[in-house]
Amino acid sequence: MAHTPHYRPCDMVKDIASDYGVLVPYHQAWSGRELAVRDLHGDVRISYDMLRWYSERVMETNPGSIIDMVVDEKTHRFKSYFMCFAVWAYGYEVGxxxxxxxxxxxxxxxxxxxxxxxxxxxxxxxxxxxxxxxADLETYENWKWFLHNLKKDLLSERPTVFISDRAKGLKEAVPEIFPMDHHGYCLRHIKANFMIGAAARYQKSP
Incomplete structure (x- = not known):
């Protein structure tokens, strides 16, 4: 698994049948793969639990970093986590x-x-x-929260140009958080979205 991270359960079923003549049910192959991944990389849920510890270590070793974590008040489950090392903000400003x-x-x-x-x-x-x-979802609220934290990271107020693919919420969130800056759109995404929209309208036309 360490050398083949994309090894699928269906491939495991075929290989075991070919090499050993044993037919393994798909759900057993899937469970075995999950156990192997967990042994190699750890439990994903435990990784989320360690974010508070990780944030404390970051602030100790890289003071001035901006970290923000949101947990749902009702379910107490992870919602979003923002990270900007102080050296990233400095590197952007000077380089x-x-x-x-x-x-x-x-x-x-x-x-x-x-x-x-x-x-x-x-x-x-x-x-x-x-x-x-x-974050949990790509929404206007999450983009707005992200941009609000990003604005705190920038060390100067020099005019900035933002480029995006006009993803969910970005078109509204950028001018709201950065009203004095420019917001352009990626030409490749505009072209791709135009082709998809044109094809959909063509299929609907009589």
């Missing part, structure tokens, strides 16, 4: 152009959720992480 890319990516493990991130380009045109959030 990057005032151009920030905003994007979200879905987490595919059993806990699900999304990663919301702000990145820039350094002097070598390489992606430079400024801050990220782990």
């Amino acid at each position: 990057c152009r005032p151009l920030i890319f905003l994007d979200g990516s879905h987490i595919t493990d059993k806990m699900q959720g999304v990663i919301l991130a702000a990145s820039a380009l350094n002097g070598n045109d390489e992606l430079f992480t400024i801050a990220f959030t782990i």
Whole structure:
């Protein structure tokens, strides 16, 4: 499993049948894979429980970092976590152009959720992480919360250009938190969304 992290239970069933002539039910293969992943990487739920400990260590070793964690008041379950190391904020201010890319990516493990991130380009045109959030959903409320924390990280008030794919909530949240800055849209995503929308309208047309 350590060398084949994407080894699927269905592949395990086929390989065991081919190598040993034993037919293993799918649910047993799935359970075995889950145990192997847990032994190698630990329990995902325990990792979330360790966020408070991790935050304390970060503040000890990198003072000035911005960390914020939200827990649902009713269920007491994890909702979102914001992280920006002090060195990230400093690196952006002294080594990057005032151009920030905003994007979200879905987490595919059993806990699900999304990663919301702000990145820039350094002097070598390489992606430079400024801050990220782990959240339950990609929503207007979570993007607004993320941008509010991001604004606290920025060490200066130089004019900034934000680039995004107009994901859920971003179109409204950016001008609300950064009303004096510019917000542009990624051309590749605009083109892709246009093609998808055009195809859907074509299929609906008589």
